Amino acid sequence: MFLNDTLALWSASIAPVMPPPLLATVAAEYAPIVLSGVLLTLVAIFIASKIGSEVAKRLDFPPVLGELVAGVIVGISALHLVIFPEGGLAATDSLLMNALQLLNNLSPTAIEAVFESQSEVISVLAELGVIILLFEIGLESDLRQLKAVGIQAVVVACVGVAVPFIAGTAGLMAIFHVAAIPAIFAGAALTATSIGITSKVLSELGQLKSTEGQIIVGAAVIDDVLGIIVLAVVASLAKTGEIDIANVIYLIVSATVFLIGSILLGGIFNQAFTAIVEKLETRGNVIIPAFVFAFFMAFLGNAIHLEAILGAFAAGLVLDESDARNELDELIKPIADVFVPIFFVTVGARADLGVLNPTVPENRAGLLIAVFLVAVAVVGKLVTGWGVFGKPGINRWAIGVGMIPRGEVGLVFAGIGSASGILSKPLQVSIIIMVILTTFLAPPFLRVAFGQTDKTIDPVESTSD
Incomplete structure (x- = not known):
């Protein structure tokens, strides 16, 4: 989710106007209160996620949609139980922080520091959630089948980046x-695809190993890599007015070497993993080495300025x-x-539905632009299904719908653009909408798209296409 790279770019762009950090002076003193805030927030997240997923299941919707909606309810749009300091929010906006302030008689400065620290911890836990999710998705995927649809996935990803970017910008x-x-930046925000949301829905629908599911997952991974490159280009363009060609070339080469190298060396990794598991006799003899490998691969992805989730996904593919x-x-x-629910609830919690309120004057211009951007965002990804070739009877609608969700990735684009001063308020609002x-x-349309398929494609059959 672009977290380290994007936060670095974001921080660099707004560093001159940020106040001195409070955490270094008060966080240690109030560490027990920070822990209390984290625990209360996790209680709210887990209750919300479970209620949301259960309600969605009973209404015959994907449970992940219930977790997203539950996140909206407990987040900035409604109850203000799970909120984050991005966008100018303060501790006084959080019901949980207000409760902690009253219980512990904290000063305004102290509670702000607690709020910052608690939000950072929850954000890290959410990142761990999506890393674990992509590791699990990698384990559930079939590497042979993913290779079989590799060319189609590349075409789908390229179409899914190029069409919305060009149409949106123009x-x-x-x-x-x-x-x-600003138009280029907004167009770049249209290129993103949230692999976490789509892959979770595919898994819940039992379509992850279908030909369509494998094309979507493969394309979403490639789309993520392309998104990093696009972000690097627009961020450098925003700061200097020029594109850093050397950085773009580095990202392309490192991404290619990392993904292909991981797959080619899979046999060696598997042999080492099996040998270690056979020698261990205590509890966790399988899961601990697996997570060591997954987290190390995630670290490598981060270290070469890609994404941690790409490394985790590659680790899952290898151990599959x-x-x-x-x-x-x-x-x-x-x-x-x-x-994983921490990730989905926080995605929903960060979504401010207040930008949809037309009675706010500054939202009105954004709503008109938003209509255009939503249309481009949907159509620009739907057409990706027609980029698939050599697969007769493929469900092209399902592939296109699976590429639609932007999720937290799109919010990162909006945040960086806003912090750097590139995006006007109406344009920022339209991207968020x-x-x-x-x-x-x-998620619901992906279910409908697969429901229109005459028959579920057998993964064994699809590998032999």
Whole structure:
């Protein structure tokens, strides 16, 4: 989710106007209160996620949609139980922080520091959640089948980046007379795909190993890599007015080497993993080495300025072919059940539905632009299904719908653009609306798209196409 790279760029762009950090002076003194805030927030997240997923299941919707909606309810749009300091929010906006302040008689400065620290911890836990999710998705994927649809996935990803970017940028400049650099930034926000949301829905629908599911997952991974490159380009353009060619080339080469290298060396990794598991005799002999490998691969992805989730996904793909794969599948589920909901609830919690209020004057211009961006965002990804070739009878609608959700990735684009001063308020609002709608519309429509398939494609059959 672009976390380290984007936060670094974001911090660099707003550093001159940020106040001195408070955490260094008061966080240690109030560490027990920070822990209390984290624990209360996790209680709210887990209750919300479970209620949301259960309600969604009973209404015959994907449970992940219930977790997203539950996040909206406990987040900035409604109850203010789970909120974050991004966007100018303060501790006084949080009901949990107000309660902690009253219970512990904290000063305004101290509670702000507690709020910052608590938010950082929850954000890190959410990142761990999506890393674990992508590791689990990698384990559930079939590497042989993913290789079989590799070319189709590349084409789908390239179409899914190029079409919305070109259409969005050109449309903003021609129709709404937006300046070139803000239009390019907004167009870049349209290129993102939230692999976490889509892959979770595919898994819940039992379509992850279908041909369509494998194309979507493969394309979303490639789309993530392309998104990092696009972000690097627009961020450098925003800061200097020029594109850093050397950095773009580095990202392309490192991403290619990392992904292909991980797959090619999979046999060696598997042999080492199996040998270690056979020698260990205490509890955790399978799950601990697996997570060591997954987290190390995630670290490598981060270290070369890609994404941690790409490393975790690659680790899952590699271990999918190990002898302990079936046991590992069962062991990872309870861990994912704890961490993954944190990610989905926080995504919903960050979505401010207040930007949809037309009675606020500054939202009105953004709403008009948002209609255009949502249309481009949906159509620009739907057409990706027609980029698939050599697969007769493929469900092209399902592939297109699976690429639609922008999720937290789109919010990162909006945040960086806002912090750097590139995006006007109406343009920022329109991007946020686009992210919200594509994130929440995709899960139910993905279900409908697969429901229109005459027959579920057998993974064994699809590998032989």
